[in-house]
Amino acid sequence: MSPRPSLLSSAIVCPRSIPSLRPAFLLSRVPGSSQSFTGHTSAVHRKPQRHPAYPSSFPRPSPRLSPQPTRTMASQTSHSKKHKVCIVGSGNWGTTIAKVVAENTKENSDIFEEEVQMWVFEENFSFADNSKHAAETKNGPQKLTQLINKLHENVKYLPDIPLPHNIVANPDIADTVKDATILVFNLPHQFIAKVCTQLEGKILPFARGVSCIKGVEVSPDKGCELFSEVIGEKLGIYCGALSGANIATEVALEKYSETTVAYDPPTVDSPTSTSDQKSKTALQPVPKEYPPVDHANMHKLFHRPYFHVRLVSDVAGVSLGGALKNIIALGAGFVDGLGWGDNAKAAVMRVGIMEEVKFGKAFFSTVRTKTFTEESCGVADLITSCAGGRNFRCAKMSVAEGKPISEIEERELNGQKLQGTSTAYEVNAFLKKQGKEKDFPLFTAIYNILEGNKRPQDIPALLYKSNL
Numbered sequence: 001m002s003p004r005p006s007l008l009s010s011a012i013v014c015p016r017s018i019p020s021l022r023p024a025f026l027l028s029r030v031p032g033s034s035q036s037f038t039g040h041t042s043a044v045h046r047k048p049q050r051h052p053a054y055p056s057s058f059p060r061p062s063p064r065l066s067p068q069p070t071r072t073m074a075s076q077t078s079h080s081k082k083h084k085v086c087i088v089g090s091g092n093w094g095t096t097i098a099k100v101v102a103e104n105t106k107e108n109s110d111i112f113e114e115e116v117q118m119w120v121f122e123e124n125f126s127f128a129d130n131s132k133h134a135a136e137t138k139n140g141p142q143k144l145t146q147l148i149n150k151l152h153e154n155v156k157y158l159p160d161i162p163l164p165h166n167i168v169a170n171p172d173i174a175d176t177v178k179d180a181t182i183l184v185f186n187l188p189h190q191f192i193a194k195v196c197t198q199l200e201g202k203i204l205p206f207a208r209g210v211s212c213i214k215g216v217e218v219s220p221d222k223g224c225e226l227f228s229e230v231i232g233e234k235l236g237i238y239c240g241a242l243s244g245a246n247i248a249t250e251v252a253l254e255k256y257s258e259t260t261v262a263y264d265p266p267t268v269d270s271p272t273s274t275s276d277q278k279s280k281t282a283l284q285p286v287p288k289e290y291p292p293v294d295h296a297n298m299h300k301l302f303h304r305p306y307f308h309v310r311l312v313s314d315v316a317g318v319s320l321g322g323a324l325k326n327i328i329a330l331g332a333g334f335v336d337g338l339g340w341g342d343n344a345k346a347a348v349m350r351v352g353i354m355e356e357v358k359f360g361k362a363f364f365s366t367v368r369t370k371t372f373t374e375e376s377c378g379v380a381d382l383i384t385s386c387a388g389g390r391n392f393r394c395a396k397m398s399v400a401e402g403k404p405i406s407e408i409e410e411r412e413l414n415g416q417k418l419q420g421t422s423t424a425y426e427v428n429a430f431l432k433k434q435g436k437e438k439d440f441p442l443f444t445a446i447y448n449i450l451e452g453n454k455r456p457q458d459i460p461a462l463l464y465k466s467n468l
Contacts (some may be wrong), residue, residue: 019412024087065323081289085179085301088121088195089187090148090169093248095158097186097212100251100304103162108300111291114166117180120145125156139386161252173200181290182301185231185239185371186212201287206284208293209239210261214322214420218426219432220463224363226319228262236281238266242302243322244376245384254306260377261311262318263298264366270294310375316409318359318370321378324359325385326420327427328352329403332448333395335458349386351463353379353441359440360425391420399456424450 005299058381058418085105087098098118105112123143133151136142147155148169169176170176173195187195192213200324208376218224232239251257268285273301286293295311300389303309303400312318326351353372360367372378386392394412398405409418428447431437437444445462448454 002023028135040443079103079289079291082109082111082113083177083181083297084115084292084295085182085184086117086119086172086176086201088119088177088183088185090118090154090157090188090323092157093246094186094254095154095161095163096431097184097242098167099161099163100307101184101301102167103304106164106166106299111171111297111300112230116164116167117170117176118148118167119173119176120148120169120171123156127155143171145171146422158248158252171286173198176466177203177207179204181207181286182293183209183237183437184211184212184242185227189213189215189217189227192230193234198232199235202236203235204437206286207235207237207238208286209235210242210263210298211239211319214243214319216319218324218423218430220429223430224320226316227313228319231274233281233373236283238269238283240264240298241318243318243381245380246376247384251307253306256306256308257374258308258310258380259302260318260370260371260375261298261309262297262313262377263293263311264313264315265292265294279320292438312371312375314366314368314371317367318361318375318377320364320367321356321375321381323423324356324427324443326389326391326418327424327443327446328356328382329385329389329391330331330395330420330450331398331442331459333392334399334449335447335459336392337352337396338456345386348393348459349382350441352379353382355440355442356382359443362436377441390416394418395420405450420446421450426432 020325085101087094087101090098095118098116102116105116106114123144125144126137126141133155134149135351136147136151144154144156148167149165152165152167153159154161154163154169177295183203187191203457209228209231211231213227217230226237226241228241231237236383239294240261240263242259244257246257247258249405255412264284267382268283291297299309299311331348332345335348338344355366356378357369361369369422390413392407394405397403397408397412397426401408405418406423410419424447427440427443428437431440431443439461445454445459448462449456450457
């Protein structure tokens with residue numbers, strides 16, 4: 001099998017929604033509120049006051065343990081300007097994120113301008129004769145942006161899902177990002193370089209970004225580069241990342257799910273920041289006229305009742321989780337195709353998580369173990385991928401049918417490519433140059449199976465070292 005292209009990504013395609021249990025006298029925050037609570041509480045008996053952010057059914061702390069609110073500086077400061085948010089990309093996942101963001105900008109209009117511009121790669125579109133919208137194109141194809149803005153539905157990439165009316169589809173990328181202070185990138189990874197080139201000099205110098213593009217760029221010479229870093233360095237801005245066990249259609253249908261937003265506010269925005277992210281770009285601070293771009297406001301931008309967000313600062317870990325899980329999913333598919341059952345699949349997943357952590361810590365100083373073991377971008381995304389993702393399914397069929405995985409890929413994916421195979425090749429080339437193939441037995445085993453040097457049946461022996 002010939003090596004894959006040098007880019008790896010997942011084409012599948014962020015405060016914390018469910019805080020860990022802790023005593024009430026520890027630092028805590030009411031979801032959706034700017035109020036912080038800290039310190040021991042008074043034992044005075046009083047009728048508890050219900051916070052409007054809680055539904056009536058939410059369990060309340062007892063009066064004796066109810067903390068006293070302390071107003072933060074953010075809650076005391078009024079801002080003369082609001083953040084303008086735009087979405088760069090309009091595919092299945094891009095439109096879904098636009099829906100989430102537009103719902104939140106409308107609900108938090110004190111922080112964000114309600115209108116959300118969404119860049120759409122312009123193309124002509126025609127409805128099928130049996131479509132409910134067939135009359136729209138009876139006289140010929142129409143521009144996709146015009147159809148989205150008229151029908152409030154991305155009829156090609158997210159059909160039958162109503163979109164908020166404050167989403168404006170725009171075919172002009174420069175006009176889309178004009179005056180935007182927060183840019184959300186959500187497009188196929190192969191277009192990142194071209195889009196960033198188009199945006200150079202077109203965005204506010206103090207803008208901030210969030211990349212929803214799963215994966216990293218790996219090469220033996222450059223090493224591992226995060227897509228968020230590629231975007232940030234190209235545009236001269238800080239860029240975080242969003243990733244998780246997020247199947248776009250399920251999120252769009254408002255089925256419950258979680259995601260992780262990695263955002264480590266740079267020190268120019270927060271003098272008291274403990275950020276250890278090293279930016280290669282001289283950043284400009286967000287002007288004081290705007291609300292802070294911090295975890296609280298990122299939560300307000302992305303969290304929905306059906307789409308729960310956890311905020312972390314580990315941008316590298318979040319990005320790596322979305323990439324390396326594709327290699328592990330191939331391994332899970334191989335053993336499942338052999339009929340070895342759930343025990344074998346779980347063993348591959350356990351080793352895989354360990355190698356994700358080891359890889360992250362070996363090559364990124366800021367990576368945190370718990371990003372992989374506790375967050376949606378880590379263990380949850382891995383579970384989803386190993387339960388039925390395209391890499392798992394194609395690897396399983398390859399073994400069960402005795403056919404090369406490239407043949408299964410061509411048959412099943414309608415022209416799309418598996419991320420797991422290209423990732424395995426890229427990671428192996430990088431590890432080989434580093435002299436660390438033996439330190440990652442699962443990643444190395446998957447590469448050798450793809451190359452035909454080993455068989456899926458050899459996986460237990462190849463992983464034996466990981467148990468020593």
